[in-house]
Every structure is written in C-alpha cells, then in structure tokens.
Amino acid sequence: MRVIGLMSGTSYDAVDAAAADLSLEADTLVLTPLGMASAPYPGEVRAALAAALPPAVTTMEQVCRLDTRVGQAFASLAVRADEELCGGRADLIVSHGQTVYHWCEDGTVHGTLQLGEPAWIAEATGRPVVSGLRTRDVAAGGQGAPLVSIVDLLWLRGRPGVPVALNLGGIANITVAAGSGPPAAFDTGPANALIDAAVHHLTGGRLGYDEDGALAGRGRVDEALLRRLLDDPYYAQPPPRTTGKERFHLPYLRAALAGHEALPAEDVVATLTRLTARTVADAARSVRATEVFASGGGTRNPVLMAMLRTELGGVPLRGSGDLGLPSAAKEAYAFAVLGFLTVHGLAGTVPACTGARHASVLGSLTPGWRGLRLPEPATAAPVRLRVSGN
Template sequence: MSGTSLDGIDAGLVDFSDGRIRLLAFHYQAFPADLRQQIHRISQPGQPVLLEDYGALDAQLGCLFAEAALALLDKAQIAPSAIKAIGSHGQTVYHAPAGCHGFSLQIGDPNRIAEITGITTIGDFRRRDISVGGQGAPLVPAFHRAVFAQTGQTTSVINIGGIANISILRHDSVLGFDTGPGNTLMDYWCQLNTGLGYDAAGAWAGTGRVDADLLKQLLDDPYFRQPPPKSTGKEYFSPAWLEQKIACYRYCKAEDIQATLCELTAGSIAGAVLEHAADSTQVLLCGGGVHNRQLMAGLAKRLAMPLLSTEEFGIVPDHVEAMAFAWLAKQTLHRLPGNLCSVTGARVPVVLGGIYPGR
C-alpha cells in the first residue's frame, strides 16, 4: 500500500486462517526523495505527462513493491511459497471518477510484482467499481466493517492519510466517503516553507494562529456540501487549489496558514461526523494523521464522543490500510465483492481487481 501522502510503502503480512484477521508482520519502506518528486510531477492536474515517463515509473514502482514484499517475508522468516497472494493497491496518480468516462489510475505494475516474488498478485482494485457507476473509493469501509463493527453501537472510523475518509458502521448499514484533505495540504505547505516533508506531530502548526476568515473561506468549498457518495484526491485539493484560496491572505504568516490548514482538516472531518454520524458512540482513528497532535486536539475540541486509536481494538493506526488491501485481495480470490454500494454509489456489488498468477 502506498497512499496519497507519497511517503513510502506499507507492507503487511496478514493471516486469515480460522476466520480471524491477524497481522503477523509489518514492513515500511520509504520512497527516495527523487522518486517522490517523480510521482508528484506526473500527478499534477492539467500538466502534460510523457508516456515514456509514465510507463517507466509504473515499472519502477512495481519492482519496489515486489522488493518491499520480499523484505517483509524476510523479516517474518516466511518463504514466498507459503503466501497465498499479494494485494497491491498501487500508487494513485490520478483519481477522477465522475462522468461517463470516469477513471482512477494507480501505477506499480502487478505483473512485475508477481514475476519477481513468484506470488499471485491482485491489483487494480478501483476501476471495476467505477465501471458499475461507483466512485472507486473509498474501499476500506468494507474492511472496517469486518474488523471494527460492534453490535448495538454506531462506530465511525476516520482514516487520515493524504485524503481523509470516514466509515460509519451501524448495525444494519455502512456509509462512507472522503471527507476532504487529510495531510496533503499541510504536507505541501510545510515542504514549501520549511523544506521538511511533513509537520512532525503538528509542531509547526502549533506555533501559528488560526485565521478565522481564511478557515471560513476554505470550508466554504462546494465539496464539503456535496452529499455522499463522493470521493476526492490531490487532483482537487491541490497546491493550485490552496494558492487560489490564500491569494487574498498573503498577510498571514506561513505558520498561521499551517495552523489554519490543520483546522481545515479537523473541521471538515468533524463536520462529516456531526452531519452523518452524530449518533456515534465512538470514533476510531487511523492513518498517519493520528500522529499530528494539533489535529487530534482540533478533533477533540469539536467532537463530544470518545476518540480512540484503532490500536485499542488490536490494529496499529499505521497498519490498517495495508491490512485492508490484503482483505480485499482475499475477497477477490474467493470471488466475493469488495465494494459496498452504499459507500461508492455502485449499481451492484462486484469482485474487484485483476489476478496476476505467480510462478
């Protein structure tokens, strides 16, 4: 799994035997800075991309994903022959599911993963859902239901990566959608002004003051008023989006804008919970955003219900999404649907992804 934060590869070894879901080992492999820049460059909306660059990066990432899988198995001291399959989400470079020709593009060639590791690989999870009218995202709510749903309770699960999403788990239904930016705008602004890839623990945001007028302007974006099903990405909440929004606020200090962006993420997430899941008995938090103390404080200020780490339910926040795509791969192998129509808006449940046999 490599998410919209473009930080690196999360690889998890998941055991589904005996009807249980257990993480046996985990491996994180950071992207080199130059590779992050290449991915960022071809992901920019409205910019020309050479097919030669696109194809080479697709192959390179496939090799890196395979290396990460083998490093994980080496760490766990488990032979590749013992593994049923690899579920590879790939790296999203463009997500635009709207319209009759909507699409979502992930790179990281699963053919290379299967060939290098010798393990059957499942990839390309999103496009089948889009082919039946869905958004292709978010796909994790089905997994969240499998591991976090509790009888008699409404549980909301918030995953804060580059983009944030919510899963609302009720006893008889599941609702889910992307709430808006997670870390993506904060990461961009931090990189631009400090040279650092992200604001560790939200420390820099903590030195700034929220500009109430700017925050109101940011939250007034139509996406936040759009009803679900809906999904978004860095194509929409992009550097250009931010630069246009802050054009009249150049008097703000850089750290004040960072503090305001942190409040944008907290406010848009909390707004989604209060509008669609005010009956939540608890809110579970996962993804890299849980390490941002300023963001966590902003959520706690807005939400009265308990905010809990998924670790309290047996899964470390940084491991949830990798486990989710292992679960989705298992669904595909068993020819079971992986999407939820109530989440993506798909007309029918479908088996997701393509299967690339191992050696």
C-alpha cells in the same frame, strides 16, 4: 492463508506492507496479524511522482517509467515482507498500487488510475498478485473509494451505537457502521494533502510535512482564511463522494491564500490543520457518530488529533490499534483482506458505501512463477471480522 497487503497512499512517501494469516470460520473472517514493514520511496521516484501528479503536465514516457519504478518499489518490499513476516511462505500478495489520478466530474467517478505494474511483484516473489482493485467498482458505477469500507464494516460490526472508522492520509475518509441503518462511506476532504503542500511551499522545500505538528502548534488559526476554505462546495456534496489531490493541491492552496499573503507560515499551517479537524468532525456529526477509530499518518500529528478531539466534542476518538489493527498498517491489512476475498470469489464492495450498482469481486490476478493454486470458492461471505488476540 498468509497474505501480504501492499499500500501507498496519497501522500506517496512510502510503501507499507502488512502480513496476516486469514481464515474463514463459519460467518467470521479471522485475521491474525503477522507484522508490518515499510520502505520509503527512492528519492528519485518520489520526486518523479511529485512532478507528474495533477495539476502538472506529464508524458506517456514518464507514466511508463513511473509504472515500472513504482512496481519495482512494491516488489522489493514484498520480497522483504515475505521473508521477514511470513518466513518465505506467503500465499498471496495484494497490491493497491499508487493512485495518480481519480477522474471525478460533477460527483461522478469515470475512471481511476493506480501505477505499479504487478508483474514486477509476481516475478520478484513468485507469488500470485491481486491488483487493480478500485477499477471494477468504478466500472459498476461506484466511486471506487473508500474501498476499505467493507473491511471497516466487518471489523466494527456488533459495536453499539454508530461507530465510525476514520483514515487520515492525504485525504480523509470515514466508514459509518450504523447498527440499525444503512452503512455509508465517503471522503470528508483533505487530511494531510493541503498541510503537506503548504509546509513544502512555505519552507522553500526544506520541510515536506509538519512533523509532530510543530508548525501548527506555534501558529494561530486565521478565521477569515478558514471560512474561505470551508466555502468549497465539495463539503456540501452528499455521500457517497470522493476527492483527491486532483482538487486539493498547491495551486488550489495558492488561490485560497490570495489576500492572506502576509500570514505567517505557522498560522497558515494551523488554519489548514483546523480545516481537516473541522471537516472530519462535521462529517462525523452528520452521521451521528458515537465513537471514532482513527488510523493513517495524520494520527501521528498531535496537534491535529487535539484539534479533532475538540471539534468532536463528547464523541470519543480512539486509535484503530485499540481494536487490534495498528494505525500505520490498517489500510495495508484491509487490502490483504480484499485480496483474500477476491481469490475466494467473494465481493469486496458495499454498494451503499461506494454508490455502485452492485457488489463486485475486485481486481485482476497476476500468476507467480511458483504456479497458480487458487482456493476453493467460499460458499458464503463473512459477516464479521475478528482480529486474533484482540
């Protein structure tokens, strides 16, 4: 089955698509990568998202407009991915949508909202669309994140020691695939969220992110500011735990910077970069990680990766591409897998990772105009993922 996964993370800068040929062979899910494509959000859509996200105040009119515009952006890329990566023969589209709010209070997630109406994708491509994958896990008492943990566990199964999958998006999260113990997954804290907010604020909007870690590389870590940031009680919460830009946003940063206004922008960015590296490494140590496989936009920041290697000590840090899933496309591939599991009637969650009462088949299905032909339900769930050619 040729499946296209669509993903836009908490940095909301672009939509990514990854196409894969997926098949079940006995107890193994075989993923053959067909390539990836990406498209930046139109400037007006990104600006509207930035203006509407917490702690900003928005209106139902703005929500409706964003739901439509995000859905149309996903649809446009889906058409392109089908043509360029699948030769116009995709069987299924899987859309994560754009997360705009994750309702978490006192460690409990009560709801989650992803915008990007799937009808636009189904209408543009004619293909069936699986969407709304997070909500079912929340309804079952889970955190709704990190949702790709089941894919990480299948992908890392069989490796020695305690391998960890790390995603460095706006928020950082890990999946722990312990060989003899129970698996775990949780958000460690901000990855790029505070760095991006600081860069945009301190450059007066001239820059949106720290390209190649240039600012952090010229700065020095301010230990007093770092200690203040590390005092956030989130880092002491036991897993499973999730967070987002509802917590780690510009007003949060401004409050943390009170009394540190004289710091150069480079020092602020260097300190926030160290915060990400420290909190990720602390989380990895807490689970006794023996190797870490990183993906996501943060892997393109050499200063962040160098700091993370230092913080991890002797724990090897490698890219997800070393195991066949390119860093830039790993999450989109993961959502392609989740949609594949859904249409085969298979659960897409691991309760030990999300905290749900039980595993659930995820998402909602929007038929395409080419007709709806679902595969026969699978008789057994896969226990491992093999990336073809790796």
